[in-house]
Amino acid sequence: MTNASHEVAKGPHHVSGAAPSALSAHAIVKRFPGVLANDSVDFDVLPGEVHTLLGENGAGKSTLAAMLCGLYQPDSGYISRNGERIALSSPRAGLQHGIAMVHQHFRLVERFTVAENVILGSRDLSYRLNSSELENRVAAVADSYGLPIEPGATVGELSVGQRQRVEIVKALYQGAEILLLDEPTAVLVPAEVEKLFENVHAMTQAGKSIVFISHKLGEVVEISDRVTVLRNGRVTGHVSGRGTTDTKELARLMVGRDIELTTQRASHATGHEILQIRDLSLTVSGVNVLSDISFNVHAGEMVGIAGVAGNGQRELADTIAGLMSPTSGSIAISGSMTTDRGPIHARELGLAYVPEDRLGMGLVPSMSILDNLLLTRDRRIVVDRSTVRPEATRLIEQFEIKANGPDHLARKLSGGNAQKVLLARELSGGRTATKLLVVCSPTRGLDVGAIETVRALLDDARSAGQAILLISEDLDEVMSLSDRILVLYRGSVVHETPGVSAQLSTVGAAMAGLKSEGKS
Amino acid sequence: MNGNIWVLASADSVAIATTLVLAALGALFTERAGVLNLGIEGILLTAAISSFLAADSSGSIWLGLIVGSLVGALLAGIHAVLSVVLRANQIVAGLALVIFGTGLANFLGKPAEGKTVATIIKPLSFGPLSDIPLVGPIVFRQDPITYASIVIAILASLYLFRSRPGLELRATGDDPATVDAQGLSVASIRIRYTLFGGLLVGLGGSWLMLAQSAAWHQAATTNGIGWIALALVVFAGWRPMRLIFGAILFGFTLQLPFTLQAEQITFIPSALMQMLPYLATLIALIGLSRPSTRNKLGAPKALGIPFVRDER
Numbered sequence: 001m002t003n004a005s006h007e008v009a010k011g012p013h014h015v016s017g018a019a020p021s022a023l024s025a026h027a028i029v030k031r032f033p034g035v036l037a038n039d040s041v042d043f044d045v046l047p048g049e050v051h052t053l054l055g056e057n058g059a060g061k062s063t064l065a066a067m068l069c070g071l072y073q074p075d076s077g078y079i080s081r082n083g084e085r086i087a088l089s090s091p092r093a094g095l096q097h098g099i100a101m102v103h104q105h106f107r108l109v110e111r112f113t114v115a116e117n118v119i120l121g122s123r124d125l126s127y128r129l130n131s132s133e134l135e136n137r138v139a140a141v142a143d144s145y146g147l148p149i150e151p152g153a154t155v156g157e158l159s160v161g162q163r164q165r166v167e168i169v170k171a172l173y174q175g176a177e178i179l180l181l182d183e184p185t186a187v188l189v190p191a192e193v194e195k196l197f198e199n200v201h202a203m204t205q206a207g208k209s210i211v212f213i214s215h216k217l218g219e220v221v222e223i224s225d226r227v228t229v230l231r232n233g234r235v236t237g238h239v240s241g242r243g244t245t246d247t248k249e250l251a252r253l254m255v256g257r258d259i260e261l262t263t264q265r266a267s268h269a270t271g272h273e274i275l276q277i278r279d280l281s282l283t284v285s286g287v288n289v290l291s292d293i294s295f296n297v298h299a300g301e302m303v304g305i306a307g308v309a310g311n312g313q314r315e316l317a318d319t320i321a322g323l324m325s326p327t328s329g330s331i332a333i334s335g336s337m338t339t340d341r342g343p344i345h346a347r348e349l350g351l352a353y354v355p356e357d358r359l360g361m362g363l364v365p366s367m368s369i370l371d372n373l374l375l376t377r378d379r380r381i382v383v384d385r386s387t388v389r390p391e392a393t394r395l396i397e398q399f400e401i402k403a404n405g406p407d408h409l410a411r412k413l414s415g416g417n418a419q420k421v422l423l424a425r426e427l428s429g430g431r432t433a434t435k436l437l438v439v440c441s442p443t444r445g446l447d448v449g450a451i452e453t454v455r456a457l458l459d460d461a462r463s464a465g466q467a468i469l470l471i472s473e474d475l476d477e478v479m480s481l482s483d484r485i486l487v488l489y490r491g492s493v494v495h496e497t498p499g500v501s502a503q504l505s506t507v508g509a510a511m512a513g514l515k516s517e518g519k520s
Numbered sequence: 521m522n523g524n525i526w527v528l529a530s531a532d533s534v535a536i537a538t539t540l541v542l543a544a545l546g547a548l549f550t551e552r553a554g555v556l557n558l559g560i561e562g563i564l565l566t567a568a569i570s571s572f573l574a575a576d577s578s579g580s581i582w583l584g585l586i587v588g589s590l591v592g593a594l595l596a597g598i599h600a601v602l603s604v605v606l607r608a609n610q611i612v613a614g615l616a617l618v619i620f621g622t623g624l625a626n627f628l629g630k631p632a633e634g635k636t637v638a639t640i641i642k643p644l645s646f647g648p649l650s651d652i653p654l655v656g657p658i659v660f661r662q663d664p665i666t667y668a669s670i671v672i673a674i675l676a677s678l679y680l681f682r683s684r685p686g687l688e689l690r691a692t693g694d695d696p697a698t699v700d701a702q703g704l705s706v707a708s709i710r711i712r713y714t715l716f717g718g719l720l721v722g723l724g725g726s727w728l729m730l731a732q733s734a735a736w737h738q739a740a741t742t743n744g745i746g747w748i749a750l751a752l753v754v755f756a757g758w759r760p761m762r763l764i765f766g767a768i769l770f771g772f773t774l775q776l777p778f779t780l781q782a783e784q785i786t787f788i789p790s791a792l793m794q795m796l797p798y799l800a801t802l803i804a805l806i807g808l809s810r811p812s813t814r815n816k817l818g819a820p821k822a823l824g825i826p827f828v829r830d831e832r
Contacts, residue, residue, distance in 0.1 A: 092703030107698040109691045110821075120691055121702025125684045285812055 020083040022047045022209040023068060023099060023178050028077035030063055037063040039233040045178065045209045050200060052212040052220050055230035055254055056447035061213050065180045069101040070094030098177035102167045104186060110156035117155055118170045142169045146202045161192030168199065180211040185219055189308055190508035197223055215448065217247045229253040254448060271299030274436045274467035280329035282315055289315045290491045302468040304482030306475055308511050312491035313471045314356060317440050321353040322346035333436055350435030352426035354442060362422040365411035369403060372410055373425050395424040400453065416450030423454065427461050437461060440471045455481060475507065489513050529779040531657040537771035538666040542724030543749035544763050545676055550717035551753060552680065553710045554693040556824035557599050558614025560721055561746025562621020567592040567725030569629040572736050575637055585726045592722015593715045595621060600714040604707050607826035625738065632736045641665060641731035665727045676760040689713060693820030696827040706827045748797050751804035757818040773797050
């Protein structure tokens with residue numbers, strides 16, 4: 001905190017001698033109630049460079065980025081731009097200094113055209129808007145960076161990758177010199193990731209600086225000129241050099257210990273069919289959400305459903321769980337039909353369901369862990385907590401849930417711990433022992449440590465002979481865990497492959513709706 | 521069949537439509553910002569009696585219109601504070617406003633019940649144009665506020681779809697988080713348009729009083745026009761130009777029972793006819809309550825949802 005001002009020009013790290021940092025953070029400290037989110041963090045990015053902030057969820061990288069773009073103000077420490085100390089009181093102030101953030105959740109109005117979205121909030125516009133002139137202006141900016149967009153298209157009809165490009169064009173239109181990309185690949189299919197990386201190159205070629213925020217080691221190594229690793233709000237290491245970076249070392253810096261992310265797939269003898277789906281179709285208000293889906297899941301087998309969000313995954317899970325009735329086709333668990341019988345019937349046959357929306361559908365946020373557990377345990381009229389309390393205590397211990405005991409409220413749990421509670425409840429079985437587990441995006445939003453635990457739990461459940469249907473948008477997860485992979489695209493199974501021999505490119509192409517040719 | 525009665529009826533439809541257009545435009549601006557104000561009926565009623573009292577005591581119709589409009593904005597201000605600042609449930613706040621407005625109008629209007637205004641807003645005359653058969657009475661024999669309401673609707677359409685603040689307004693109703701990320705204040709935009717909406721509703725109520733009714737009757741002055749205005753916004757798909765035609769259609773239906781009576785057509789019970797606009801309102805509100813229908817109709821996506829900035 002005693003940085004003399006002449007030091008500023010050099011930046012905290014000696015990377016390329018005299019070139020002043022485009023943007024740097026000096027000894028930033030940021031506290032939230034009960035959390036030290038950033039503890040004396042130094043960071044800088046040079047013109048034309050990709051500098052990655054790597055860390056688990058909750059490591060403080062988003063907090064740092066939020067301060068770099070003016071969303072939050074540091075408690076102490078300061079930020080400088082081209083060697084000059086600046087104060088960023090708001091995102092607008094950040095923009096005035098040429099700093100823009102592309103958020104993980106896009107800030108786009110779906111009903112508006114691309115051009116309208118790009119110009120929204122710009123102050124240099126005249127009162128009257130001429131849409132064709134605006135579209136030309138937006139197209140000109142996009143073209144100058146080689147970013148192909150269609151200014152007249154409605155954003156609601158664009159793919160996720162295209163929307164992200166709109167966000168980037170918007171930032172560039174507003175004069176951004178430094179772009180902060182918050183987990184930009186989280187929502188993209190592999191082909192779109194490649195496209196994004198091309199765009200990033202085009203921008204750095206034009207002298208823009210990119211702050212890339214990620215927790216995915218593989219892509220970080222591919223894209224970054226430098227990497228700064230954060231853990232628990234502190235910088236745990238700087239690594240430089242593209243492609244030469246050691247992922248194991250980065251993972252260690254990130255987590256603080258050695259981890260094994262690729263679960264070893266033990267080969268099991270799979271048992272009899274637990275889940276049988278035949279010609280399942282679902283039409284919701286005239287739209288075919290699922291069409292003619294047939295597959296089985298055996299005891300001791302994990303079947304992964306890969307696909308980009310919104311291709312029918314959620315409906316498939318809800319239909320199996322008995323929450324939706326299929327338009328045609330049948331579902332059977334252990335040979336008994338569950339079609340149109342409702343969720344309780346399915347559960348009585350041994351179904352356990354971990355929905356994507358943990359605190360919305362999975363747990364009741366305002367109830368304690370104990371009461372959430374009771375939901376599947378006890379259906380008598382008078383609630384008797386004393387019988388379930390010992391089990392709750394045991395599960396909290398067994399699943400390493402960070403909570404103050406069974407009475408801890410679900411909404412006060414972190415994402416990872418909420419997921420563990422949900423898994424604990426579903427895996428341990430209610431009134432019927434669990435035979436079939438349907439899990440949706442089980443590790444979304446969790447940090448690396450929790451991901452490791454959750455995946456291990458799923459693996460154990462499989463080894464114990466449970467049939468598991470894993471529905472996830474995280475392709476790496478599906479590929480590393482599943483015995484068999486089905487790709488869902490627009491409600492149909494377009495590709496099926498055994499897990500061991502699955503090719504990332506083939507599965508990725510199927511997810512994007514391409515048969516196998518390399519069209520982008 | 522007396523043709524003259526039907527011409528008069530059509531002219532009347534245009535006139536009744538004035539209140540509808542103004543009140544519905546008020547609701548439209550409010551809803552485009554993402555605020556659902558169900559209190560339109562209460563605002564109309566209070567604005568009507570306020571304009572009556574102001575016009576009656578000052579002798580100036582124009583002062584009556586101004587006071588009525590300002591009272592409309594004031595009542596909408598209550599809704600803005602409740603739903604934007606305090607983030608209350610907008611349906612509850614709106615219904616409370618109806619009850620409050622009705623009670624307030626009842627209280628203010630007690631001494632005035634049944635009284636008439638000394639002078640009313642008179643239709644303009646365009647000389648020979650106004651005497652053209654059929655077209656004359658319908659198009660060229662309306663009062664200035666009726667013409668103004670059509671101009672306001674056209675301007676509103678240009679403002680919404682062809683101006684920078686209009687773009688920001690639509691964005692606020694659809695996706696306030698995006699507007700917030702641009703450094704614009706969602707709360708300030710919502711409050712401003714809720715107040716402006718109230719102003720238009722107030723103008724509509726005042727006109728209803730000073731040009732249409734002329735006499736104050738608590739129970740009969742607005743007659744549910746506020747609710748119909750809300751339905752009209754839905755049927756018009758939140759577009760001001762469509763609103764004009766919808767208003768004329770509703771206006772025609774509203775006066776139809778009287779015309780049919782004058783024509784001595786009795787095979788349709790007049791009570792049934794009187795019910796029609798309210799039935800349409802009921803259908804519109806049912807449509808509004810279903811998310812999928814809302815989307816199809818073009819409702820602002822964040823309509824009725826208080827905006828809370830997502831902290832981390």
